[in-house]
Amino acid sequence: MSFYQFAKTVVKIVLKPKYKVKEVGTENIPTEGPVIICSNHISNYDPPIVGITCPRPIHFLAKEELFKNKLFGFILKKVNTIVLKRGMNDRNALRKGLEVLKEGNVLGLFPEGTRSKSGELKRGLAGAGFFALRSKATVIPCAIVGSYKSKEPLKVIYGKPVDMETLRENKASAQEVTDAIMNEIKKIKENR
Structure with a gap:
């Protein structure tokens, strides 16, 4: 068992019952090939929650401040996390992210x-x-719906793939593509 699988199992045992996590739409995630999962962000727990609900290992980008604690930084690196320097165009993080894909x-x-x-x-x-x-x-x-404070289940809903073909044909900019992705996340939240 890889360290990632071990960590995922431990986190699942701890967080899934605590927040009554329910995943919906995991069949929309291709079983192979490059995938980008884009989620809304409501809590520090979001990365592990998405990580335990996604059937495939995920490489997350995370702000470099999280790596300052030596032990936590070590664990983050072992679970495929890429360091991201915020507030600047971090070419190294962009390159590593593209390599992952x-x-x-x-x-x-x-x-x-x-x-x-x-x-x-x-x-x-x-x-x-x-x-x-x-x-x-x-x-x-992907939409994380609910609250980590509520007694209601926390839902992680994976939507259908974003239509990248049309966006490419229309020569959409990076910001326009992000806006389209965010619009899909918004629709998932509204139609839960």
């Missing part, structure tokens, strides 16, 4: 860039569109 793996992104404390969707950053346009990945919108 080129190798046919899953890249997990939170296009909003930071948590939404109100739970309302914020405008996504162009980075998600950049990865979508620069790769041949299937883009899967």
Whole structure:
């Protein structure tokens, strides 16, 4: 068992019953080939929650501040996390993210860039569109619906792939692609 699988099992045992996590639409995630999962961001728990509900291992981008604690940083690296320097165009993180996709793996992104404390969707950053346009990945919108404080189940809903073909034909910019992805996440939230 890889460290990733071990960590996923431990996190699943701890978080799934605590937040009554239910995943919906995992059949929309291709079983092979490059995939970008784009989710809304409401809590620090979102990456592990998406990680335990996705049937495939995910490589997340995470702000470099999270790596300052040596033990936590070590664990993050062992579970495929890519360091992202925020507030600048981090070419190294972009290159590593594209490599993940080129190798046919899953890249997990939170296009909003930071948590939404109100739970309302914020405008996504162009980075998600950049990865979508620069790769041949299937883009899967994901909505985390509910609250980590509520007694209601927390739902992780994976939508149908975003229509990248039309966006490419229309020569959409990275920001326009991100806006389209965020719109799909919004629809999932509204139609839950």
